[in-house]
Amino acid sequence: MKCTGEFDVRDIDECCINIDPIQVGGRLTADAMKAVIAYGDGYSVCDQCRKPFRLDYIRTPPLDQFHRDLAAFVNMDVARVVPGARRGFQAVADTYIGKGDPVMITALSHYTEVLAIEGRGGVIREIPKNGENIITADAAAGTIEQVVREFGRPPVLLFLDHYDYQYGNCHPVSDIAKIARQYDIPVLYNGAYTVGIMQVDGKGLGVDFVVGSGHKSMAAPAPSGMLATTSERAGEVFRTTGIRTDVTGRTFGIKEVGMMGCTLMGVTLMGMLASFPHVRERVKRWDQELENGNLVVETLRSIDGTVIKSEYPRKHTLTRVDTINSFDRVAKTHKKRGYFFSSALKERGIAGIIPGATKVWKFNTYGMNRIQAEYLAATFKEIAEENDLVVSR
Numbered sequence: 202m203k204c205t206g207e208f209d210v211r212d213i214d215e216c217c218i219n220i221d222p223i224q225v226g227g228r229l230t231a232d233a234m235k236a237v238i239a240y241g242d243g244y245s246v247c248d249q250c251r252k253p254f255r256l257d258y259i260r261t262p263p264l265d266q267f268h269r270d271l272a273a274f275v276n277m278d279v280a281r282v283v284p285g286a287r288r289g290f291q292a293v294a295d296t297y298i299g300k301g302d303p304v305m306i307t308a309l310s311h312y313t314e315v316l317a318i319e320g321r322g323g324v325i326r327e328i329p330k331n332g333e334n335i336i337t338a339d340a341a342a343g344t345i346e347q348v349v350r351e352f353g354r355p356p357v358l359l360f361l362d363h364y365d366y367q368y369g370n371c372h373p374v375s376d377i378a379k380i381a382r383q384y385d386i387p388v389l390y391n392g393a394y395t396v397g398i399m400q401v402d403g404k405g406l407g408v409d410f411v412v413g414s415g416h417k418s419m420a421a422p423a424p425s426g427m428l429a430t431t432s433e434r435a436g437e438v439f440r441t442t443g444i445r446t447d448v449t450g451r452t453f454g455i456k457e458v459g460m461m462g463c464t465l466m467g468v469t470l471m472g473m474l475a476s477f478p479h480v481r482e483r484v485k486r487w488d489q490e491l492e493n494g495n496l497v498v499e500t501l502r503s504i505d506g507t508v509i510k511s512e513y514p515r516k517h518t519l520t521r522v523d524t525i526n527s528f529d530r531v532a533k534t535h536k537k538r539g540y541f542f543s544s545a546l547k548e549r550g551i552a553g554i555i556p557g558a559t560k561v562w563k564f565n566t567y568g569m570n571r572i573q574a575e576y577l578a579a580t581f582k583e584i585a586e587e588n589d590l591v592v593s594r
């Protein structure tokens with residue numbers, strides 16, 4: 202079916218059970234789809250923009266209230282919407298990092314954090330992971346001390362991913378933030394895989410910034426996201442313009458420098474806004490999501506040779522699995538080679554696994570109902586048995 206003359210309609214989430222780790226939390230709600238149609242035009246939220254001409258002051262649609270709701274949602278004081286979590290990292294990096302400044306990330310940090318630091322000429326120091334792929338508070342303390350010895354001062358900023366994108370493992374943000382506080386290091390909480398799918402308490406965790414991704418975890422169109430902070434830090438990261446141009450002598454009111462004035466002016470913001478009531482409710486059902494995820498994980502473990510690389514039992518619906526000694530063994534002799542697995546899944550209506558992947562791969566069960574999770578588990582088992590792998594229990 203064509204969407205326009207040029208390209209096809211996209212229907213994988215209608216026709217399949219999608220387990221692509223990056224896509225499942227960003228799928229639009231029906232309300233967001235309606236908003237997308239109504240507010241698709243450029244600058245559509247600007248109809249009722251009046252003095253002081255800033256996105257977070259617009260009352261119709263209720264964007265002012267939405268900004269307050271977003272801050273409260275992650276238990277912080279002030280929030281702004283940004284075009285993707287990465288632009289949140291960048292705004293914070295631009296505020297605190299100067300050339301040659303040491304900046305701490307972790308061995309499991311996302312590349313967008315690295316680029317935000319690189320853009321400022323910061324010097325990266327990674328907190329190593331332990332044998333279980335966890336970033337411990339001890340390791341964080343050790344790296345801070347190393348930075349102090351090497352640079353004669355602590356890092357200017359610390360990026361922490363609550364749940365990392367590689368394993369979906371949970372890292373002790375609160376413990377690490379406590380240590381960082383002793384050195385006055387601002388902490389950025391990367392909630393790309395948390396904000397919008399589970400409850401996040403920024404102040405409770407003791408962090409300075411909470412960044413979320415609209416299109417990864419808040420059922421919003423791309424590129425969208427949020428950056429929230431405390432009232433202490435808001436004046437820094439959301440500083441307003443003070444410039445006067447030389448010839449015309451113009452000034453620019455209270456536009457925020459780090460935000461480049463306004464950020465999301467149409468379909469992205471309205472998609473976020475329309476999904477928000479649903480998102481606020483769905484974070485309370487995280488336990489059910491974990492039950493579904495663990496059900497699938499249990500079945501994978503029962504396939505001989507399959508190893509769950511993520512921490513176990515799972516605390517997130519994103520899981521990394523090693524099938525080198527199960528499905529990849531089948532691939533060695535199968536006529537479709539490595540493609541047998543993704544193609545067997547596809548035939549049974551499962552989408553989102555990279556074609557040809559049989560060694561180490563990731564999946565995310567977020568947003569499934571119980572029946573779909575049971576079906577996915579049964580499908581993995583069926584493909585295993587069909588290819589003469591031993592399934593125990």
Ligand SMILES: *Cc1c(COP(=O)(O)O)cnc(C)c1O
Pocket residue numbers: 284285286287288310311313362364365366391393394413414415416417425426
């Ligand atoms: C996806 C992801 C990002 C990037 O999020 P965007 O909203 O696309 O910028 C950053 N960090 C982590 C851990 C991620 O998984």
